[in-house]
Amino acid sequence: MLHLLKIDLKKLLDYRTFWIICGLYFFTLITGAASGMEFLKWLARTIEGFGQNININRIPLYHFPDIWQNLAWGGGLLKMGIGIMTVISITNEYTYRTIRQNIIDGLSREQFLLSKVMTNLVLSALSTVLVFLIAIVTGMIYSPGFDMSYGFTGIGFFAAYFLEVFAFLSFALMLGIFIQRSGLTIILLLNAYLIELIIKENLDDLLPGIIPYFPLESIMNLVPMPFARYAFQEIRDYVSFSSVAIALAWTFLFNFFAYRKLKGSDI
Amino acid sequence: MEAVLSIHQLTKHFGKLCAVNKLELEVNRGQVFGMLGPNGSGKTTTLGMLMGVVNPTSGNFYWFGQQPTHLLRKKIGAVLEHPIFYPYLSGQKNLELMALIKEAPTANIPKVLELVELSSRKDDKYRTYSLGMKQRLAIASALLNDPIVLILDEPTNGLDPMGIAEIREIIRRIATDGKTIILASHLLDEVQKVCSHFAILRRGNMVYSGAVDEVGRGVETVEVTAFHDDLAAILEAFEGGSGVTRENGRFVVKMREGFHSLELNRYLFEKGVVASHLATQKKSLEKQFLEILAEADHAALVKN
Secondary structure, three states: OHHHHHHHHHHHHOOHHHHHHHHHHHHHHHHHHHHHHHHHHHHHHHHHHOOOOOOHHHOOOOOOOHHHHHHHHHHHHOOHHHHHHHHHHHHHHHHOOHHHHHHHOOOOHHHHHHHHHHHHHHHHHHHHHHHHHHHHHHHHHHOOOOOOOOOOOOOOHHHHHHHHHHHHHHHHHHHHHHHOOHHHHHHHHHHHHHHHHHHHHHHOOOOHHHHHHOHHHHHHHOOOOOHHHHHOOOOOOOOOHHHHHHHHHHHHHHHHHHHHHHHHOOO | OOEEEEEEEEEEEEOOEEEEEEEEEEEEOOOEEEEEOOOOOOHHHHHHHHOOOOOOOEEEEEEOOEOOOHHHHOOEEEEOOOOOOOOOOEHHHHHHHHHHHHOOOOOHHHHHHHHOOOHHHOOOEHHHOOHHHHHHHHHHHHOOOOOOEEEEEOOOOOOOHHHHHHHHHHHHHHHHOOOEEEEEEOOHHHHHHHOOEEEEEEOOEEEEEEEHHHOOOOOOEEEEEEOOOOHHHHHHOOOOEEEEEEEOOEEEEEEOOOOOHHHHHHHHHHOOOOEEEEEEEOOOHHHHHHHHHHHHHHHHHHHO
16 A cells, blocks of 8 residues: 555656645645634724624634634635645546556556555645644634633544545546546536535425535535634534545545546556 | 467457457467557557456456466566656656556666666656657666566657667567567568567458468579579579569579579589579568458458
8 A cells, every 4th residue: 555655656746746736735725824814804894894893803713722613614615726636646647648557567457546545645634734733823823822621622623624635635536537637627626516506506495305415515514614603603513423424425436436437448 | 388478369349340359369488479460450459458458348368377467467568559658757767666566676777778778868857858768768667677578569660760770679689588579560571570470460350470480481582693694594494493583683583392592503503603692582571461461351352
């Protein structure tokens, strides 16, 4: 397994585009986190213009423990950045036809896929670690203090965030294997959520029960949007078992479909 | 002889098109086996099946008498169609990656680079290489794991004459090492120059297979030059000849069955003629190839 990871990383580590995309992605995560406070200030000013007042210090966006879910959710919005890397990594193999040579050279199709899945795991883990570090740093800047007794409440959202990114990367990998062209795959990946949204909205009246089972919906559901709580609404502030189960099932299916496609086709 | 590769009833359909039809073939250890055929005759598809990238429709094949697995492929060096590498990696890095996949010792990399004379450009990115260099890197990569079998598909495609001569020289050097080589080509000359055995494919069917040495057996012609005024008449009178023609200032004697240059030489000597040039010409593979294809075409025509 580690051997397969080494093979795939060797392809990426000397690839300038890989570093540029990863750099941009991590940069976006940092600016995304840093701009949250500025957004609140802007919001306060705008509302003030309407003659109302809000005290942004009453919105503990970056306070422990709120920050865990807030940032895990925000990071989840930006997972597209790393998804593009996965798409490029797999579609390159088709454009350069190196997937063919890899198999001629003695990788089995399973091993080839596994090497990509391993990289997805590593990218998801890196992503999680980075968002976690950003959370700690911004938390220390903005949070008035850290209370051991409840400061870590909701830290489980980072495990959910890891699964969210990995599930999404599995989806991206599968799309890449089916479509094989980078441009088309990226466009579809960008539009996938909207396409799903259209289908969901049209099914909502007929079969409301199946909505949580949609693939991208289930991925987004892992870390639910937390901000409603600042408008005194009830939110789900824990990782629900059913959302994990559904997302895991989809993750498995994405990789399984990719495997079936790879196994059955001439390369 | 030990079979390195045996193919039984191997068939591949692409939709309606039958690319390879019930192919039967055996390649033995130490052979340099040429696969001949016009473009689109199924050579690359066959090699693709042998190397696990094309799924056969039916039939099977065995490498070294065993069911093919990806582990066996690591022991085979193969370049199908064009050289395939990561363009953004240097030649060296590409080979390092390949060594990882093939589980070959990295100590082999300088050796194979030396063999194909690419050592000085090894740190340049692959995309900056000329076509000839790409082909040579491909051969280097195929040799990386010290393979028992080498598969080369049109290795001189698109090269200039010097490049072709270089590649041919490399193939010959490898063949003298006792490696089994399977060479697909539509260049007959190439096959005749380097191969010991060959098969001809036509629209997915194998229409001929045999040893290159056997090509042109039977009818032989001998070229003669000698300083003698009546040479033409003397040659006409030779009982082993069935006709004399003049080509480029030389006489060409068509020989009867059982007669060779030896008999002709003796005959001339007895007549007091000393030949200044005496050469046996065998029918070229090209001629044979065209004949076989014409026969196959004819057979197909009759059948339909």
